[in-house]
Amino acid sequence: MGHESRAPEPAQGESSNAGTPDxxxxxxxxxxxxxxxxxxxxxxxxxxxxxxxxxxxxxxxxxxxxxxxxxxxxxxxxxxxxxxxxxxxxxxxxxxxxxxxxxxxxxxxxxxxxGETPPRPLPGSRAEVTASLRAVLDGMPLLPAYVVDHCFDVLAHNAAAAAMFGEDFGAGPAANTALLLFLEPQCRRTQLSWEQIARETVGALRANFARYPDDPRLHSVVATLRARSPEFAGWWEDHTVDERTRGVKLVLHPTAGLLTVAYDMLAAGGDTGQRIMVLTPVDAPTEQRLRALVGAAHHAASIRQRIQLPVRHGHHQPVGHQTR
Structure with a gap:
């Protein structure tokens, strides 16, 4: 091969002693x-x-x-x-x-x-979910939907998501869907598309790592996953970048049975890094099972409200959350 190719003239700040990245x-x-x-x-x-x-x-x-x-x-x-x-x-x-x-x-x-990254949240802060975005979630009573940020922390969700994923979804161990996907054994058993979704999650986190290189929360999530999940650690080293926004996955729900759902990841708008995940049934059996699941959860919530019983967190087994 020839060596006649010349490097282009450096752009401003392109010399080895100016504008060097960290x-x-x-x-x-x-x-x-x-x-x-x-x-x-x-x-x-x-x-x-x-x-x-x-x-x-x-x-x-x-x-x-x-x-x-x-x-x-x-x-x-x-x-x-x-x-x-x-x-x-x-x-x-x-x-x-x-x-x-x-x-x-x-x-x-x-x-x-x-080093050209979009505006990012202040360290340690969580961007607020707007009232209009919450109204969008609540306007889909039969479709599980939730909002995540660039770290995959759950910021908001609707009642259908709680019915599908459990009443403690978005809180405690279920507050981050990436951590839940890799570190919760039950997710592996119920998420029949686990490897596909897990690899997509690694690729999305890798992309966000470039956008928000100084975010301490993102560093913490990635460090935890690399330390505690051999699969994540191996796939992270592949440097795969993936921002898939739609697909189909299979979930074996502990009470509803097999659910085949399409997932769509929608940008929430602005530069907050927020995304809306919406799950839609792809066949009639899944639609019927989701409808029954949401109905049962609504009925249970109504009973609790009437007799003023507290919500029992964790009594639902976590299912395969879609982290993307």
Missing amino acids: TTRQNTLGEFLVAMRARLTPEDVGLRTSTTGRRRTPGLRRQEVAELAAVSIDWYIRLEQGRVGAPGTGVLDAIGEALRLNSAEREYLHLTAR
């Missing part, structure tokens, strides 16, 4: 680029194997990425090592194209390399 961002960017190189073969990007020589490690070489992106090999090495400042958007797009990144991965690359 150590965490540098390490994250380098690890991400290495992981993205490792998943490709020369054939994937149109290179002939005969020209690449014998390979001791899988994936593309740095020189191959540099040539595909039309930058110098020395500059690309320094980029992976975190020894350049914020690259220009054009060169990042070229690298993204060379590494065959999808849209979520491209956004992640820009966020980690340039």
Whole structure:
């Protein structure tokens, strides 16, 4: 391969001694680029194997990425090592194209390399759910729906969500759907699509980690999951970025039985990082079971209200929460 490719002129703050990202961002960017190189073969990007020589490690070489992106090999090495400042958007797009990144991965690359993140909540704060958003939740009495933030903390939910997930949903151990998904054994048994949903959750947390790199709550959630869940720790190191907003999952509810639901993750608007998760039955049996489940929960709540009994938290087994 030729070495005639030249690195582009550095953008403002792109020199090695100006505008340098913090150590965490540098390490994250380098690890991400290495992981993205490792998943490709020369054939994937149109290179002939005969020209690449014998390979001791899988994936593309740095020189191959540099040539595909039309930058110098020395500059690309320094980029992976975190020894350049914020690259220009054009060169990042070229690298993204060379590494065959999808849209979520491209956004992640820009966020980690340039430090351009959207406004984020103040450390330790939880953005308020507006009255209009709560009205939207309550306006779907037969569809389980809830609001999560960028850490997957549950901020609000409707009665149908409580009927499906248990009366303690959004409180105590059930206050964060990512922690619940990975650390609650019952979720693995009831969530028949567990690995699919779990991998999507890791990818979404990885994307949010780039958007909110200084958020202590997000760091705490990720650190807890890496320490306590071998699956999460392994998938986190893959540097997969995934922001899937819809799909179908199967839940084996402890009382209602099999529920086949479509999930849609909707942006709540503004720059709060809030998302609305709505679960919709995809077949008539699931619709009937959900209707019966919600009706039974409403009836039980009415009885408690009449005789003024306190809610007994935790008497429902947690089911497979959709964290995305």
